[in-house]
Amino acid sequence: MPEMRFRILWPDGVAETCYSPSLVVKEHLRVGGSYEPPEFLARCRVALNIASDRVQEKYGHACSLALGQLARIEEGCAKFAGRPGARVSVEAFEE
Template sequence: MPVTHFVVRWPDGHEERCYSPSTVVREYLRPGVYPLDLFLANAHAALDAASGRVREKFGYACSSALDQWASIELAAQPYRSQPAAEVTVVSVD
């Protein structure tokens, strides 16, 4: 499975390079600006789907995809209280 990375810019301007074990992430995230809740929903769905593809192929979930989701969720915490918080997906490669 081809590894795919996506770069996220958080509301404070900090950029984070994120990992997916599968290109399926491209079905959920494209470069652009997302309201925080929509970004989180799409990122969670993407990483869950990517882990599922690993499970289908190898018989076990991808712990790296699950760890990446946990990292994203933790990074989003400071912005949850900001009603208009937006996240930019800079690139998906």
């Protein structure tokens, strides 16, 4: 299963490299895309749950790394929810 990383920039200028066990993230985010935190979270939630489900199908267990990454994204988005003009940017995909 091809894993990938995607680099994001939080509204406060902090960069983070995120993990996915599947390339499905490319179907839900785009490089250069800028998302309000609730939309970014919704897109990541769908993508990382699909990725974890794919691991479940192949190996018989959910992907704890994908679910942990989702938890970190949820925490990050919560910090910026409701802030006018806050955007999360996707800087790159790394396969």
